[in-house]
Amino acid sequence: MRMFASLIALAIASPAAAQTLAVTNAEAWTMEGADPVKGATIIIENGRIVSVTAGGAVPAEATVIDAHGKPVTPGLVNGATQIGLVEVAGSPDTRDDASTDDRTPGYDPSRALNGNSTLVSLARADGITRALIYPSPSRHAPTSGEPVFARLRDGVDILDRGGVALYAVIGGGAWDRLGGRAQQWNMLRKLLTDAKRGAAPGPESGNKKKGKRGGDGPGAGGPPGGPPHGGPDATLRDVVAGKLPLAIQTHRESDIRQAAALASDLGIRVIVVGGAQAWRAADVLAAAKVAVILDPQTNLPFNFDQLGARQDNAAILSKAGVQIAIGQAGGAIHANYNAGMGLREGAGIAVANGLPYIEALRAVTVNPLAIWGRGGGTLAPGADADLVVWDGDPLEPSTNAVNVIVEGRQASTRSRQDLLAERYKDVR
Amino acid sequence: MMAKSIRTGAIAAAALLLAMPADAQRAAPLPWQQDPFPSRYQSPKGDDMLLRGATILDGAGGRIDGGDVLIRGGKILMVGQNLANPGVREVDAAGRWITPGVIDVHTHDGTFVLPLTAIDREASDVAETSAPNVADTWVETAVNAQDMGFDRALSNGVTTVQILPGSTPIFAGRSVVVKPVRSPTVWGMKVTGGAQGFKMACGENPKSWGADDDNDGPNSRQGVIAYMRQSFTDAQRYKRAVEQARAGTGVMPPRDLKLEALAGILAGDIRVNLHCYRAGDIAAVLSVAREFGFRIGAIHHATEAYKIPGLLREAGTCAAVWADWWGFKMEAQDAVRAEAPLLEQAGVCVMMHSDSPADGQRLNITAAKAAAAGRRIGIDIPPERMIKWTTSNPARLLGLDKRVGTLAPGYQADVVLWSGNPFSIYTKADLVLIDGAVAWDRSKPPAMPVSDFELGRGADR
Numbered sequence: 001m002r003m004f005a006s007l008i009a010l011a012i013a014s015p016a017a018a019q020t021l022a023v024t025n026a027e028a029w030t031m032e033g034a035d036p037v038k039g040a041t042i043i044i045e046n047g048r049i050v051s052v053t054a055g056g057a058v059p060a061e062a063t064v065i066d067a068h069g070k071p072v073t074p075g076l077v078n079g080a081t082q083i084g085l086v087e088v089a090g091s092p093d094t095r096d097d098a099s100t101d102d103r104t105p106g107y108d109p110s111r112a113l114n115g116n117s118t119l120v121s122l123a124r125a126d127g128i129t130r131a132l133i134y135p136s137p138s139r140h141a142p143t144s145g146e147p148v149f150a151r152l153r154d155g156v157d158i159l160d161r162g163g164v165a166l167y168a169v170i171g172g173g174a175w176d177r178l179g180g181r182a183q184q185w186n187m188l189r190k191l192l193t194d195a196k197r198g199a200a201p202g203p204e205s206g207n208k209k210k211g212k213r214g215g216d217g218p219g220a221g222g223p224p225g226g227p228p229h230g231g232p233d234a235t236l237r238d239v240v241a242g243k244l245p246l247a248i249q250t251h252r253e254s255d256i257r258q259a260a261a262l263a264s265d266l267g268i269r270v271i272v273v274g275g276a277q278a279w280r281a282a283d284v285l286a287a288a289k290v291a292v293i294l295d296p297q298t299n300l301p302f303n304f305d306q307l308g309a310r311q312d313n314a315a316i317l318s319k320a321g322v323q324i325a326i327g328q329a330g331g332a333i334h335a336n337y338n339a340g341m342g343l344r345e346g347a348g349i350a351v352a353n354g355l356p357y358i359e360a361l362r363a364v365t366v367n368p369l370a371i372w373g374r375g376g377g378t379l380a381p382g383a384d385a386d387l388v389v390w391d392g393d394p395l396e397p398s399t400n401a402v403n404v405i406v407e408g409r410q411a412s413t414r415s416r417q418d419l420l421a422e423r424y425k426d427v428r
Numbered sequence: 429m430m431a432k433s434i435r436t437g438a439i440a441a442a443a444l445l446l447a448m449p450a451d452a453q454r455a456a457p458l459p460w461q462q463d464p465f466p467s468r469y470q471s472p473k474g475d476d477m478l479l480r481g482a483t484i485l486d487g488a489g490g491r492i493d494g495g496d497v498l499i500r501g502g503k504i505l506m507v508g509q510n511l512a513n514p515g516v517r518e519v520d521a522a523g524r525w526i527t528p529g530v531i532d533v534h535t536h537d538g539t540f541v542l543p544l545t546a547i548d549r550e551a552s553d554v555a556e557t558s559a560p561n562v563a564d565t566w567v568e569t570a571v572n573a574q575d576m577g578f579d580r581a582l583s584n585g586v587t588t589v590q591i592l593p594g595s596t597p598i599f600a601g602r603s604v605v606v607k608p609v610r611s612p613t614v615w616g617m618k619v620t621g622g623a624q625g626f627k628m629a630c631g632e633n634p635k636s637w638g639a640d641d642d643n644d645g646p647n648s649r650q651g652v653i654a655y656m657r658q659s660f661t662d663a664q665r666y667k668r669a670v671e672q673a674r675a676g677t678g679v680m681p682p683r684d685l686k687l688e689a690l691a692g693i694l695a696g697d698i699r700v701n702l703h704c705y706r707a708g709d710i711a712a713v714l715s716v717a718r719e720f721g722f723r724i725g726a727i728h729h730a731t732e733a734y735k736i737p738g739l740l741r742e743a744g745t746c747a748a749v750w751a752d753w754w755g756f757k758m759e760a761q762d763a764v765r766a767e768a769p770l771l772e773q774a775g776v777c778v779m780m781h782s783d784s785p786a787d788g789q790r791l792n793i794t795a796a797k798a799a800a801a802g803r804r805i806g807i808d809i810p811p812e813r814m815i816k817w818t819t820s821n822p823a824r825l826l827g828l829d830k831r832v833g834t835l836a837p838g839y840q841a842d843v844v845l846w847s848g849n850p851f852s853i854y855t856k857a858d859l860v861l862i863d864g865a866v867a868w869d870r871s872k873p874p875a876m877p878v879s880d881f882e883l884g885r886g887a888d889r
Contacts, residue, residue, distance in 0.1 A: 090632075090757040118755065299580060300785055301543040307885050332786060334753045341752055341797060345790075348853030396853055398796040400804055417754070421766040421805050424734050428774050 020045050021405065022062035023389060026072040028052050030379040031366050034358045042072060044385040047408035052379050065403050065410075067389045073361065074377050075129025075152075075386030075406065076394070079293040079368035080273050080327025081339040083119040084133055084150055084158055085109055089336065098136035099145065106232045107135040107145030110162035115155055119337055122415040124152045126340025127394060127401035129386040129411075130160065132293075132372050134167050134247070134273070134329060141177035142168045142184045143191065146235050147247065149374055151386075153406045163231075164372050165271070166239045170250040170258070171305045172330070185258055188248075192266055195233075196240040245269040245373065247293075249329050251276040251305040260288035271371055273329045276306035279313045282320035291323040291371040295331055296350035297342070302330075314363065315354030324359075325368035326350070341397060348395035360395060459670065459683070460692025465568055467618035469607065474502035474864030478513050479845055482521035486835040487528040487819035491812035497526055499841040502864035507835050524858065525850055527815050528833050529587025529842035531822035532788045533701070533748050534728055534781035537578055537591055538571030538614060542785065555594030555627075556601065560634060560645035561659060563626075564685035565601030567593045571614035574881040577785030578608040578617075583868050584789040585850070585857035587842040588619060588823075588832060592728075595629035595703040596637045598645070598655055602626055602689065603701065605826055607862050610879070623725070623827030626693060628656070629703040630713055632759050653712050660720045663690030699725040699827065701748070705759035707732035714743050726825045728781060729753070731763040737774030746777035746825050751797040753783070768795065768817055769802025769809050779821040791818045796851040811851060840864070 021044040028040035030052050041056030042049065058064060087094035096112035113133065114120070123131070129152050135145035144167045151160040174184045238244040248259045251274045260281065263270035272278060275292040278285060285292060294317075298309045317324050326346045328335040335342055347360040355363070366377035376384050385408035392399035404411045477499050484495035486507060496511040497504065539553040553570035556562040571591060581589060586608055593600035603625035606617035634652050638645035646655045666687035672678030692698035700717070704710045704727050717724045726746040727733060731754070733740055733747040740747055749771070754763030764770070771778040780795050782788030795814045802809055823833025832842045841864035848855040860868035 088755065088758060088761070297786060299789075300576065303543045304545070306543065307882075332784065333756055337755045338752045345793065345853060352854045352856065396796075397793050398800045398851055400800050417764045417766070417801070418804055420762055421734070421764040421770060421801065424770065425805050425807070427735065428738055 019408070020059055020062040021065065021385075021408065021410070022058045023065045023067055023072055023387070023403075024058060025069050026067040026389070027069060028379055029071060029073045029361060031074060031362065032378055032380055036071065039069075040072070042379065042387070044387075044405065044408050047385050049379050049381055049383045049385050049387075051381055065389060070392065070402070071390045071394055072379075073127075073388055073390070073394055074365045074379055074383075075388055075404065076127045076340065076343060076364045077325075077368040077377060078123070078128055078131040078327055078339045078343050078364075079325035079371065080134055080329035081123075081131050082133060082136070082336045083123050083131060083339045084113040084115065084117055086119065086336050087114075087117055089333070099138050102139045104232075105138070105140040106143050106166075107138050108148070108162060108231070109133055109135050109145070110148050110159055113148065113150060113159050115153070115158035118416045119339065120152055120158060121412065122337070122417060123339040124404055124406070124411055125401060125413045125415040125418070126338075126344065127388040127390070127404060128152055128340040128343065129388070129404065129406045130369070130374075131339060132164070132327065132368060134249075137169050137174065139177070141174035142170055142188050144169055144249075146232060147372075149372060151406065152411070153409070154411050161374070163235050163244070164374070165245045165247045166235050167247045167249070167273075170248055170255050171252060172303060181255065189262065191236065192240055192246070192262075192268070195236040196266065198237075239268055240266065242268055245271045245371070247271040247273050249273040251303075253277040253280040255305070256281045257284055260284045260290050263288045263290050273327065275313070276301065276309040278322075279310065279316040280308070282317050282322055285317065286321040291325065291367075292317055293325045293327040293329065293368070293371065295328045296326065296346045296353065296355075311349050312353040312355075314350035314360075318355055318359050323367055323371060324363050325371050326363045327368070344395055344399075345397050348397070351395060357395075458674070458692075458695065458697070460688050460695065461697050463624075465566060465615060465618075467620045468613070468615045469611075469618050469620075471502055471863040472865035472867075474500070474841065475861070475866050476500045476516040476864070478511065478516050478518045479521045479526055479843075480518055482524050482526040482845065483849075484835065485525065485527045485812050485815040485850070487815055488834045488836070489812055489816060491810075495526070497835060497843060499843065499861065499864050502841055504835055504837055504839045504841050504843070506837055519845070519859070521845055523848070525846040525848060525855075526835070527585075527844050527846065527850055528819040528835055529844050529860065529862065530585045530791050530818045531588040531826070531833055532581065532586055532782050532791055533590045533726065533779060533822045533825050534783050535577070535581075535589045535591055535785065535788050536594065536783070537581070537589060537608075537785055537788070538573060538575045539567060539591065539593075540785070541572050541575045542577065552594075555596050557594075557596045557637065560597050560638065560655060561599040561686055562593075562597045562601050563599040563689040565593060566604070567591055567601055568604035568614050568618065571604065571606075573611050573614050573617060574879040575785075576879045576882050577788070578606075579610075579879055579882075580785060580789050582608040582860060583857060583870075585844040585846065585860055586788065586791070587844070587860065587862050587867070588826070588828070589788070590625055590701075590826060592625070592627045592701055595627070595633040598629055598634045598652055599659065599686070599690065600627040600629060602698070605828070609862060609867055619828070621828065621831060623699040624692070624697065625725070625826065626689065626698045626700050627703070628700055628713075630656075630709045631703075631705050632757055633703065649709065649712075653716065656713070656716050657719070659690060660694065660716070663687050663694055664720070667691035667694050693722055694720055696722060699825075701726055701728055701825075703728045705729050705731040706762075707735040709759070711736060711739055714739055714745065717743065717745075726779070729760075729783075730767075731760050733776070734764060734767045734770040734774075735762075737771055737776045740771075740776045741774065746779060746821065747771055748779050748781040748822070748825070749798075750781065750783070750787075751794045751801070765797055765801035766805055766807065768798035769807040772809055772813065772817075773807050777821050777824065778817060779825065780817045781822075792850045793853060799851070811849070814851065
């Protein structure tokens with residue numbers, strides 16, 4: 001069975017991908033159980049994990065990476081960032097994170113992603129191989145647009161799939177355009193109910209975009225670029241049809257409960273992004289199957305909506321049965337610039353505040369992929385070969401990523417910072 | 429150890445001599461030496477204790493495994509192994525680590541107050557921004573002691589912070605150094621005995637302010653440096669006039685609070701903290717300091733200091749740096765995470781700073797990131813040297829290095845007992861002592877020190 005899958009993969013792979021990698025002496029966190037496989041040999045062929053076996057044999061033709069007994073994890077996934085859209089945050093002419101066009105609703109960043117950005121190469125050097133890239137608020141509040149998934153392979157093309165959700169902001173951001181939050185919720189509900197009414201009889205609705213958009217299967221990643229998606233209207237139809245999630249960036253308890261109610265009332269999938277006060281509504285979120293993308297570093301309220309922000313938010317939610325992932329939406333001035341380190345630091349802080357270690361690893365691998373409908377994020381046979389060899393605990397900021405493998409290929413782990421530091425190393 | 433406590437005694441005696449009335453006329457403080465906002469901080473009653481069997485990083489470069497720290501009367505009495513207990517509370521610190529309290533030389537706590545509202549966005553207390561020169565301001569007159577940033581800092585092992593005014597003005601005014609303890613006013617937190625700090629800025633922030641049509645100030649790098657030189661030239665004249673008047677050979681000029689502060693810098697009585705990113709900016713301000721005969725205490729942010737370590741070393745100027753603030757503006761493009769190890773290796777006095785109430789809680793983690801980046805290029809700094817970046821080096825900048833920042837006999841007992849290695853993300857501050865008194869104990873409720881602001885707003889479950 002496994003060989004069969006490999007043969008198929010071989011048939012469709014480009015020649016450059018036709019290589020075998022073997023990571024030996026790995027403490028392999030496959031994410032299939034709570035414990036790692038020690039002394040593991042990980043075989044990678046044609047962009048897929050073939051096997052993870054304790055003391056497994058190494059094929060003769062394989063390129064060998066010795067992990068020296070150190071942890072190997074799936075490539076980490078940032079659940080909410082804007083790398084690839086922002087270069088110099090303080091200079092608007094280097095940013096592509098939002099539309100200011102009044103004529104079009106929302107913003108689809110697919111055609112703006114820049115894999116050559118220095119933010120991307122540093123994130124990859126810190127062990128990130130995939131990320132959800134969200135748009136900033138548009139002129140059509142409360143919706144911002146359609147976030148995309150990025151695959152941090154070498155080179156400029158890092159688009160994994162566009163249109164993976166509809167993204168809205170309630171609270172901050174929508175204030176200028178709509179005023180108080182009751183109006184923000186009214187507008188969002190109207191948008192969805194109108195779409196639902198329009199979508200119900202239409203033959204064109206929903207299934208226009210083929211391909212697996214959900215599911216956890218290893219093949220869910222699809223080919224690079226993915227099928228073109230159908231634009232904001234189609235995304236909206238897919239949201240009301242329950243095929244794509246609606247992500248709502250919001251923090252206050254009253255809004256978190258509104259978000260859960262929206263999911264139940266309309267029968268749609270809702271993701272809360274931010275969720276500083278989500279811990280106050282953990283049971284409601286669990287019942288409504290609303291996932292939360294949060295930043296466990298946060299323990300100070302940037303605004304009134306975030307009063308009571310606490311670093312055990314992740315632990316409380318996880319214990320209540322809420323699916324969580326880590327991301328840094330709307331974070332501090334330098335958040336996007338540390339999409340890798342900040343993610344790991346956040347996961348570490350979550351563990352320090354009560355989240356079980358394996359749950360923290362899930363929150364930066366399988367969970368964000370599942371929440372955003374991509375699937376994968378394990379080292380199971382057949383899974384996408386995105387993995388990282390570390391020189392220590394990946395959640396410790398003192399740890400370095402030694403090898404980063406994306407789609408079965410060793411990617412660059414040299415950031416521009418490494419090159420600069422190297423250049424001035426001997427200056428006295 | 430003995431030598432150290434003798435030296436501390438000698439310094440105290442010398443200070444006493446200086447304060448004698450015999451030379452009363454000369455001892456009368458010059459105008460810029462006066463403090464119109466005296467501290468009301470009172471050392472708490474010390475909790476004498478013997479911390480037993482920890483890994484000790486003394487802050488000055490030393491490490492003792494299985495070491496003890498004896499604290500009495502608010503001071504550190506002894507640091508060593510197998511110390512005899514003179515009858516004080518004994519704390520089993522086996523498996524845990526002890527360091528001096530963390531010192532953050534760059535915060536805006538109390539002025540960049542969270543949660544941020546439209547009121548503070550429109551008119552922020554981070555800095556007075558009506559002119560490029562607001563040297564007459566004292567940031568302490570703006571500090572809201574109810575900022576919960578102080579509580580977060582304390583519960584994460586921070587025992588001293590310098591609150592600086594912001595970097596929009598070129599001459600931004602005086603800083604204040606505080607202990608992050610609960611008090612109705614900043615003066616109940618204010619630390620005395622150090623060097624009076626001052627904030628200056630170069631580069632993008634002041635020039636961008638000047639470029640705004642509503643503002644009147646230089647709008648280029650060269651304009652900012654020229655503005656500094658003209659201001660110091662004016663201050664030289666003012667200082668000379670004041671000194672001549674004091675010596676009875678001239679008339680006291682009309683009091684000018686801005687020139688007075690700048691004269692204090694020229695006299696070496698006020699220590700400059702200079703916000704600067706690019707190597708050229710740093711070199712330029714070091715030249716200005718040399719021209720006017722004063723020493724800059726530290727370049728803050730100092731993004732490209734790693735390109736010119738020799739200039740900082742020669743000037744005796746420290747660098748206060750981040751690990752991972754980079755890229756967000758043009759002058760931050762060349763920031764490298766390995767800056768602290770690069771500077772340490774080049775013999776520059778370097779320290780971590782936060783500029784943020786979030787990052788200020790984890791300066792040791794910032795140091796850990798920097799050290800990891802250093803290892804990527806073959807520089808390996810051990811923990812006993814890394815800890816200098818958050819303890820004794822910042823103490824030196826604040827002029828408090830004979831009082832805090834080091835675990836040695838005679839030092840004030842600002843001490844943290846950590847649950848583990850202080851450079852690990854999983855480690856927490858179990859016990860934080862300020863002046864030998866427990867200011868934070870993780871094992872005892874309330875789980876957080878709570879400001880008036882936070883009280884009753886439902887941070888509890």
